Amino acid sequence: MLTRRVLVSWFAAIMLLPEKLWANTRKKSSHRVAPKAAHPAMGHHAGKAAPNSLQGVRAPAVSRNVAPPRPVIMLDPGHGGKDPGAIGVSGTYEKHIAQATAHELHNILQSSGHYDVVLTRSEDKFIPLQGRVELAHKHKAQLFISMHADALLDHNVRGASVYTLSSGASDRQTAFLAKRENSADRFATASFHGLSPEVQQILASLVTEETRRGSAHMANSVVSSFRNRIRLLNHPSRHAGFMVLKSADIPSVLVEMGFMSNRLDEQALRQGQHRQQVAQAMKQAVDAYFASQKNRLG
Numbered sequence: 001m002l003t004r005r006v007l008v009s010w011f012a013a014i015m016l017l018p019e020k021l022w023a024n025t026r027k028k029s030s031h032r033v034a035p036k037a038a039h040p041a042m043g044h045h046a047g048k049a050a051p052n053s054l055q056g057v058r059a060p061a062v063s064r065n066v067a068p069p070r071p072v073i074m075l076d077p078g079h080g081g082k083d084p085g086a087i088g089v090s091g092t093y094e095k096h097i098a099q100a101t102a103h104e105l106h107n108i109l110q111s112s113g114h115y116d117v118v119l120t121r122s123e124d125k126f127i128p129l130q131g132r133v134e135l136a137h138k139h140k141a142q143l144f145i146s147m148h149a150d151a152l153l154d155h156n157v158r159g160a161s162v163y164t165l166s167s168g169a170s171d172r173q174t175a176f177l178a179k180r181e182n183s184a185d186r187f188a189t190a191s192f193h194g195l196s197p198e199v200q201q202i203l204a205s206l207v208t209e210e211t212r213r214g215s216a217h218m219a220n221s222v223v224s225s226f227r228n229r230i231r232l233l234n235h236p237s238r239h240a241g242f243m244v245l246k247s248a249d250i251p252s253v254l255v256e257m258g259f260m261s262n263r264l265d266e267q268a269l270r271q272g273q274h275r276q277q278v279a280q281a282m283k284q285a286v287d288a289y290f291a292s293q294k295n296r297l298g
């Protein structure tokens with residue numbers, strides 16, 4: 001029991017406390033504005049610090065006029081480096097498809113000027129699953145999107161789908177996918193292998209209701225945006241215990257853009273034009289998600 005209590009306080013300290021701090025400072029925005037001053041695109045808002053002699057006169061007016069910070073989105077291309085992910089029927093590596101599409105989406109979102117977009121990896125390198133979640137926290141992301149194109153045992157199954165976190169899987173296919181994905185850490189040398197089911201349960205229980213709601217909302221947004229544009233799997237919104245979705249305070253979804261195990265999905269995902277369509281549909285989903293968040297929060 002002692003072990004459990006220690007673990008709970010440890011995870012609460014690293015995951016829940018920052019969320020509270022973030023929530024307290026969110027409305028004031030001053031906490032998040034300062035680091036943005038270093039961002040080149042924000043230069044015209046933030047500029048250089050005013051000379052000391054002017055601070056007393058100008059400071060209050062300037063702080064009221066500062067533009068609200070742009071939401072930070074963490075895009076996570078699945079796998080990488082020594083972990084190729086799924087290997088397609090004609091030999092395509094999932095890690096390359098994930099990286100190419102995430103880059104496409106990164107460019108589209110970033111050039112809209114509405115978001116600050118960060119990638120967990122911009123090159124072909126291995127990052128353990130927990131490291132991906134930690135990166136999202138480090139960058140204070142407001143949305144985490146993991147991008148994949150895995151393989152299923154049934155090669156006839158095709159279409160895109162989107163996954164959110166739950167302790168049990170919505171169906172057998174999803175349970176299989178989550179097991180495969182979580183085993184990506186077999187490539188890691190860290191001690192992350194050692195997590196007992198009890199600790200995993202604690203991690204899952206720390207995911208707040210608010211985060212769950214946000215994740216579900218984003219998942220719905222992806223499905224609506226894909227409909228009529230990108231072929232979808234039957235019942236495309238699913239859930240399971242994906243390790244990479246276990247952020248306590250960041251709404252997170254995992255998108256399977258199609259399956260490497262299906263010849264037609266693999267063929268489509270190899271084409272830049274198709275990946276661009278996927279990225280455009282994702283961008284629309286992100287826009288709809290943040291628009292609804294803004295309305296909800298007033």
Ligand SMILES: [Zn+2]
Nearest residue numbers: 078085148150
């Ligand atoms: Zn994958």
